[in-house]
Amino acid sequence: MHDILAFFSFSDPTVRIVSLGTVFLAMSASVVGTFAFLRKRALVGDAIAHAILPGIAIAFMLSGTKNPLVLMLGALVSGWLATWAMEYITEKTKLSSDTAVALVLSVFFGIGIMLLTHIQHSGSGNQSGLDQYLFGKAAGMTSQDLWTYSAVAVLLLLVVLGLYKELKVYTFNPDFAAASGLPVKSIRRVLNLVTVLAIAIGIQSVGVVLMAALLITPAAAARAWTSSLKVMLFLAALVGGISGLSGSLISYLSPAMPTGPWIVMTLSIITLLSLFFAPKRGALSRLLKQRRHSQKIVNENLLKVFYKLSIEKEGEQLELSQSELQAERAINKADFSAAIKRLKRKNWLLAEGEKLKLSSIGVVEAKRVVRLHRLWEMYLSQRLNLKEDHIHPNAESMEHIISPELEALLVKELDFPTQDPHNSPIPYTN
Amino acid sequence: MTCALLGSFLLLRKMAMLGDAISHAVLPGIVLAFMISGSRDNIIILIGASLAGLLVTLLIELLHKKVHLQEDASIGISFTWLFAIGVILISAYTEQVDLDQDCVLYGEIAYIPFDLLYFSKGELYFPRATLISGSLFLVSLLFLVFAYKGLKITSFNSDYAKSLGISTLAWHLVFMSMVSITTVLSFEIVGAILIVALLVVPPATAYLLTKRLKQMLLLAVLFAFLSALGGYYLAVMLNASIAGAMVTVAGIFFLLALIFTRLQRRLLKVDAFLDK
Numbered sequence: 210m211h212d213i214l215a216f217f218s219f220s221d222p223t224v225r226i227v228s229l230g231t232v233f234l235a236m237s238a239s240v241v242g243t244f245a246f247l248r249k250r251a252l253v254g255d256a257i258a259h260a261i262l263p264g265i266a267i268a269f270m271l272s273g274t275k276n277p278l279v280l281m282l283g284a285l286v287s288g289w290l291a292t293w294a295m296e297y298i299t300e301k302t303k304l305s306s307d308t309a310v311a312l313v314l315s316v317f318f319g320i321g322i323m324l325l326t327h328i329q330h331s332g333s334g335n336q337s338g339l340d341q342y343l344f345g346k347a348a349g350m351t352s353q354d355l356w357t358y359s360a361v362a363v364l365l366l367l368v369v370l371g372l373y374k375e376l377k378v379y380t381f382n383p384d385f386a387a388a389s390g391l392p393v394k395s396i397r398r399v400l401n402l403v404t405v406l407a408i409a410i411g412i413q414s415v416g417v418v419l420m421a422a423l424l425i426t427p428a429a430a431a432r433a434w435t436s437s438l439k440v441m442l443f444l445a446a447l448v449g450g451i452s453g454l455s456g457s458l459i460s461y462l463s464p465a466m467p468t469g470p471w472i473v474m475t476l477s478i479i480t481l482l483s484l485f486f487a488p489k490r491g492a493l494s495r496l497l498k499q500r501r502h503s504q505k506i507v508n509e510n511l512l513k514v515f516y517k518l519s520i521e522k523e524g525e526q527l528e529l530s531q532s533e534l535q536a537e538r539a540i541n542k543a544d545f546s547a548a549i550k551r552l553k554r555k556n557w558l559l560a561e562g563e564k565l566k567l568s569s570i571g572v573v574e575a576k577r578v579v580r581l582h583r584l585w586e587m588y589l590s591q592r593l594n595l596k597e598d599h600i601h602p603n604a605e606s607m608e609h610i611i612s613p614e615l616e617a618l619l620v621k622e623l624d625f626p627t628q629d630p631h632n633s634p635i636p637y638t639n
Numbered sequence: 640m641t642c643a644l645l646g647s648f649l650l651l652r653k654m655a656m657l658g659d660a661i662s663h664a665v666l667p668g669i670v671l672a673f674m675i676s677g678s679r680d681n682i683i684i685l686i687g688a689s690l691a692g693l694l695v696t697l698l699i700e701l702l703h704k705k706v707h708l709q710e711d712a713s714i715g716i717s718f719t720w721l722f723a724i725g726v727i728l729i730s731a732y733t734e735q736v737d738l739d740q741d742c743v744l745y746g747e748i749a750y751i752p753f754d755l756l757y758f759s760k761g762e763l764y765f766p767r768a769t770l771i772s773g774s775l776f777l778v779s780l781l782f783l784v785f786a787y788k789g790l791k792i793t794s795f796n797s798d799y800a801k802s803l804g805i806s807t808l809a810w811h812l813v814f815m816s817m818v819s820i821t822t823v824l825s826f827e828i829v830g831a832i833l834i835v836a837l838l839v840v841p842p843a844t845a846y847l848l849t850k851r852l853k854q855m856l857l858l859a860v861l862f863a864f865l866s867a868l869g870g871y872y873l874a875v876m877l878n879a880s881i882a883g884a885m886v887t888v889a890g891i892f893f894l895l896a897l898i899f900t901r902l903q904r905r906l907l908k909v910d911a912f913l914d915k
Contacts, residue, residue, distance in 0.1 A: 322883030
């Protein structure tokens with residue numbers, strides 16, 4: 210507890226630098242990654258992250274220094290080259306885009322590894338820091354690094370804000386962007402450049418392999434909560450920032466723990482939770498919705514059975530036992546008894562000893578379902594000219610879906626019909 | 640060469656990145672197996688790694704099919720997550736006190752495979768590495784000979800295969816487990832990320848040059864063989880990692896093939912122009 214407080218007081222300059230640095234890195238990667246995610250280019254980021262390695266190695270070999278600016282220049286050049294190569298291979302050859310990505314990734318990385326080992330074995334003294342690019346080393350950040358990162362982060366944000374409209378149009382519909390006269394090529398170049406830039410600084414904190422996570426995962430989490438690009442960018446940056454902070458917190462509390470992987474760990478947990486439990490778009494809420502819908506279908510089908518049988522008995526209050534009811538409609542036993550319970554709870558069905566009967570609101574409900582079924586049959590035969598023996602199955606599914614508004618429109622469109630195509634009456638409630 | 644054979648099909652199934660994902664994701668499996676058993680016994684580690692490989696495939700499917708996340712993002716999220724778990728496990732297990740030494744640790748992990756290959760060309764590990772890759776090659780060759788027809792049909796036209804009553808899912812699973820096993824076994828020889836190169840680059844080169852599946856397989860094996868040979872000499876020359884050099888050579892082959900096909904197309908165009 211004391212340690213946590215010590216961390217959040219930010220009194221230790223190392224803590225301040227490392228946590229601010231990781232937060233900046235994670236946030237800029239998240240913002241750029243959102244665009245990559247929406248363009249379905251998630252793995253391109255992974256490839257660029259790997260492809261940066263030979264650039265760093267060559268920059269080191271040429272300059273002999275480990276100055277981050279020089280190395281970053283090398284990283285930018287090779288990242289840029291890799292992006293271009295991927296686009297070229299996808300466009301000009303018959304290879305598919307994912308092959309192009311995997312190919313560029315592995316070849317560039319192979320060259321990088323070869324150069325790196327060459328440098329290491331040639332032993333030019335100060336080469337040891339280079340492999341931090343492989344796995345990242347957030348804890349070793351200096352204040353000079355921090356200034357570089359924050360400058361880059363601000364630059365990225367400015368680019369995204371300044372070109373927001375262009376980027377948005379290009380991301381969602383490049384053809385439309387081209388047709389409306391936007392400089393598509395330049396937009397793509399800018400987007401590629403900021404992506405490469407974000408990755409080049411990002412691999413310092415989490416390393417080559419986990420960089421892809423920093424790009425995609427926040428975007429995926431944000432996507433589960435919203436459909437608006439603005440909100441999504443903001444949420445992605447927030448998720449990225451929180452993960453960056455918690456990654457540095459964990460490695461502060463327990464020094465054996467590496468920062469980068471814990472950032473990714475927090476990110477992944479937030480994202481998986483979002484994907485499953487987010488309202489509306491989450492997997493769980495979708496499952497619930499599906500279940501509710503299928504329950505509704507069973508309910509309404511049972512009500513229909515009551516209605517049909519009571520018509521045959523000429524309006525007399527109908528009482529059925531559960532087994533009689535079940536004989537009319539093929540529903541498996543578990544679903545059936547669950548549905549009966551639900552209908553009783555809604556007071557649509559009343560129990561009379563062993564028998565069941567419709568309540569007055571149950572009658573209204575049953576009439577509504579039958580009415581929708583018959584109205585839709587009318588519509589299919591009258592307006593779409595379908596044969597009478599073809600319309601029933603479709604109406605069976607539509608009767609559960611048609612909303613009251615649609616019903617009113619149907620009634621008006623068909624001019625208040627009283628009979629369906631099979632000459633059965635259409636039951637109105639009043 | 641084994642990788643080239645399987646890679647050809649992977650390529651045709653548009654699942655090139657899946658190889659990448661599996662090769663990263665086996666890390667936690669390997670670490671866990673190592674932690675539980677405390678031994679470097681091949682079989683236990685292989686089991687752990689295969690389970691992790693299977694897990695990542697399932698996770699990707701789950702995210703893609705049930706959560707409706709786009710496929711590339713599902714792959715990206717799944718394997719980075721598992722890889723992060725793997726790295727965390729390593730650092731928790733070795734209980735480093737000083738954070739700064741962590742990167743050395745990862746460096747070592749990353750280089751174990753390469754070092755091993757180094758020694759292997761001396762005498763120490765040579766028999767074992769060759770044994771593994773040799774038998775792996777034989778197994779997948781046999782697998783391909785027997786499964787050639789099924790794989791061919793399901794790769795090119797899975798709907799047609801389904802209509803013939805062939806279980807595409809079963810083929811998919813068999814194939815994926817083959818890929819996992821190959822990845823895991825080669826992991827020891829060439830290192831995690833470069834497996835992808837061997838899976839993808841030679842088949843892609845072959846794919847550029849031919850349209851026939853059999854020729855493609857043969858060419859892919861040939862390119863893989865040449866890259867391995869060329870890579871070895873390059874590595875000795877530069878005193879660098881063999882796996883890295885192999886991939887570099889494979890990349891050069893791809894570049895040559897690319898230039899060749901582009902030139903060919905241009906020549907065809909010129910011919911057509913002259914004919915007019």
